Amino acid sequence: MTASRRPGPSRGRSNSRQKVVAIQPVPAIRLLAVYGLLCAGLVALAGRLAWLQVVDGANLQARAHAIQTQTTQPIGKRRTIVDRNGRLVALDEQRFSLWAHPRYFNFPGDDPQQVRSADDVATKLAAELALPKSGLLEAMAGRQTGVKLLSELDPETAGRIRQLGISGLDLEPYPHRIYPQGQLFANVVGFLNLERVPQAGLEQSRDGELKRNETTLQMRRGADGTPLPAGLTAGSLYGDDLRLQLTLDARLQQVAQQALVKQVKHWNAKRGAAMVMDVRNGEMLALVSTPTYDPNQYWKYNPGLFREWSVQDLYEPGSTFKPINLALALQEKAIEASGRVSDSGSLQIGGWPIFNHDKRANGLIDFPTVLEVSSNVGMVLAMGKMKPARFWHWLNNLGIDQTPDTDLPGAVAGELKSRGDFTSSAIEPAVAAFGQGFSLTPLKLLQLHAMLANGGRLVSPHITRGLRSGDGLATGPSREGLPMLDPAVTRIVMNWMESVVDKSSGLGMKIPGYRIGGKTGTAQKADRGVYIPGALITSFVGHLPIDDPRYVVLVVVDEPKGGNTFGSTVAAPVARQIIDALLVLERIPPSRPREVQKTAPKA
Known part of the structure; x- marks a missing residue:
């Protein structure tokens, strides 16, 4: 007599059945809401684009020009004075004022968000300026910006400070009148005061002629700083090299x-x-x-x-x-x-x-x-x-x-x-x-x-x-x-x-x-x-x-x-x-x- 066998469970099969979720139809109102929302967004984007291009286009273009344009204001330079043989009697030399903004102090290689202390900056500056560190710290104490540290810095010193690359230091250029001959021509040439106002001599009587022709210079630049020809006008880069020549020797x-x-x-x-x-x-x-x-x-x-x-x-x-x-x-x-x-x-x-x-x-x-x-x-x-x-x-x-x-x-x-x-x-x-x-x-x-x-x-x-250009000197009148x-x-x-x-x-x-x-x-x-x-x-x-x-x-x-x-x-x-x-x-x-x-x- 043959015994009957009950089939056992198969290996790998799940003991429980998988649950099947039936697909329910989406209500039409929900589809319409989503569709309407997408259409509204597209309409808003199109409207904004139209606003920027049509209505606000001129304003945006002006702002772009302002960012791309470098403006250089006149700084009141004066013409050189020379004697009858071309020897320098009076001339403008570039000087710099050093401004500090402690809230932006940052060294090259630092994290952009890092702010250096005034002590760190004063240490570097004192070495370049040959000045005591304490004086620089005293000037910056408790101030966050707009601190005038020094004036009458010569170009060489200003160059060394610029090479430090410290963010938060600004060098403001300005012309400084000097008289290489000292007392020799003082009685006829005169001088400018600290505000560059002529006080005596030819500096005062010929003030109008001694002022250089300076105009506000605007130059368009590309993203890499390259000057763009479209931003230059005829004569904008003209250099006034006129000099007042004396008859004195x-x-x-x-x-x-x-x-x-x-x-x-x-x-x-x-x-x-x-x-x-x-x-x-x-x-x-x-x-x-x-x-x-x-x-x-x-x-x-x-x-x-x-x-x-x-x-x-x-x-x-x-x-x-x-x-x-x-x-x-x-x-x-x-x-x-x-x-x-x-x-x-x-x-x-x-x-x-x-x-x-x-x-x-x-x-x-x-x-x-x-x-x-x-x-x-x-x-x-x-x-x-x-x-x-x-x-x-x-x-x-x-x-x-x-x-x-x-x-x-x-x-x-x-x-x-x-x-x-x-x-x-x-x-x-x-x-x-x-x-x-x-x-x-x-x-x-x-x-x-x-x-x-x-x-x-x-x-x-x-x-x-009179006024002469370049190295040319006038001959005596007849x-x-x-x-x-x-x-x-x-x-x-x-x-x-x-x-x-x-x-x-x-x-x-x-x-x-x-x-x-x-x-x-x-x-x-x-x-x-x-x-x-x-x-x-x-x-x-x-x-x-x-x-x-x-x-x-x-x-x-x-x-x-x-x-x-x-x-x-x-x-x-x-x-x-x-x-x-x-x-x-x-x-x-x-x-x-x-x-x-x-x-x-x-x-």
């Missing part, structure tokens, strides 16, 4: 200043001035005065030094005006070149006594001798041959009481009595004959002596040649000026002035081979019409070369003290040193070469 200026300072100190004088002019066109080759100041550190000096007294202060020229008066008398034919006067040493004019400076009678003398011995009496007699009205007319015609036509800052007019006062009192034309009773500036006297030297033309003294005197008359007076130098052995102005003319002056100093007891102004004016006059040199020393204070002892030695340098610098050939050969040392 730094070499001659230095010689004149050193000689003048030494002599003013030796005679314990109040002040002094020295000037050199090209008589052909009025160009000034030198204009120095002492005491002066350093425009790089102007705050250390008395503000009274900021004005050039030789073009702004009046004085009575004394005997240096005698050659001009004799030229006027010759022009009027009141005297003849071969004429003579009888000098008795003194005379009375309208009840007033007039003496020679040495109270000595010189007898019957010609006009060259009148200049040589500086005879006051001889001058009164000579000018007395001219009618007072004509004398006044000429003084007025020469512009004694008019402001000179010049580019020198602050030039003023002289003082001359009215026609009525001059002609109604006999003493007025008498004292005017030897350079007193009226006043002018040293600049005006220089201009009048240039007129004698150039054949009677009144040229305008000036110290600038002969010009207002004709005043007959050239034949001026030649006679120039020969007389040459005789003063030739016959005055103590003057020290004779130079072998060169024909030089000159005249000393020692005048009483007046203050508001009253002469100051014991106060003198000494001066010397020289012309060279007499055969073809090119230059006039004037030296004025105010209130020298001590004995033997005359134009020949105080002012003439300064003029001699200036003339020696002038002959070399301007390569003036000798008029008598044989004399030079005779005096040359043998090898």
Whole structure:
């Protein structure tokens, strides 16, 4: 009998049945809701896109341009000033202010979110700036941004700070005016104050011309910083390289200043001035005065030094005006070149006594001798041959009481009595004959002596040649000026002035081979019409070369003290040193070469 077997469970099968979820139909309302939501989102996106492209497109484009455009604002640069040979006199150098923003301090390689301490930054800065760390920490203490640490950093120092790469440090560039020649041109160039406002000299009088043409520069840049041509306009990258060229020569200026300072100190004088002019066109080759100041550190000096007294202060020229008066008398034919006067040493004019400076009678003398011995009496007699009205007319015609036509800052007019006062009192034309009773500036006297030297033309003294581009330098202007005197008359007076130098052995102005003319002056100093007891102004004016006059040199020393204070002892030695340098610098050939050969040392 066969036993029956019950089938057992199969291996791998699950003991439980899998549950099957029946698919339920989705309600139509839910599908519609989802569909509506998707459509609404698409409509919103389309509307936003339309808004950005159509309505707000111009605004977005402007914002994009602002991000892509680099704007550079003008920083007020000024043009360079150079002397007649291109030597730098005034220029702008870039300086930097260092600003700190401690809330953004971060070192290269740091996590962008990390903020370094002020102590960390001060440690690095102190090493580069050679400053104590404590001072930097004190400046930043308790402040998160906008801390001005330093000013007047030079480009080299600013470059080292920039190389540190510290976030939170900003270097703000600005121009800084410097004067490489120091005191040498301070009296005519002037200076800018700390706010870059011109305070004196050419910096002030030519302010408009010295400002560079600067415009706000906008340049489009790509994402990598590359300039895009579309952002540039014609001339936007133009560089203003114009420079103001002076007529002054730094070499001659230095010689004149050193000689003048030494002599003013030796005679314990109040002040002094020295000037050199090209008589052909009025160009000034030198204009120095002492005491002066350093425009790089102007705050250390008395503000009274900021004005050039030789073009702004009046004085009575004394005997240096005698050659001009004799030229006027010759022009009027009141005297003849071969004429003579009888000098008795003194005379009375309208009840007033007039003496020679040495109270000595010189007898019957010609006009060259009148200049040589500086005879006051001889001058009164000579000018007395001219009618007072004509004398006044000429003084007025020469512009004694008019402001000179010049580019020198602050030039003023002289003082001359009215026609009525001059002609109604006999003493007025008498004292005017030897350079007193009226006043002018040293600049005006220089201009009048240039007129004698150039054949009677009144040229305008000036110290600038104008703006020049690049390295190009201007040449001197051509002969010009207002004709005043007959050239034949001026030649006679120039020969007389040459005789003063030739016959005055103590003057020290004779130079072998060169024909030089000159005249000393020692005048009483007046203050508001009253002469100051014991106060003198000494001066010397020289012309060279007499055969073809090119230059006039004037030296004025105010209130020298001590004995033997005359134009020949105080002012003439300064003029001699200036003339020696002038002959070399301007390569003036000798008029008598044989004399030079005779005096040359043998090898």
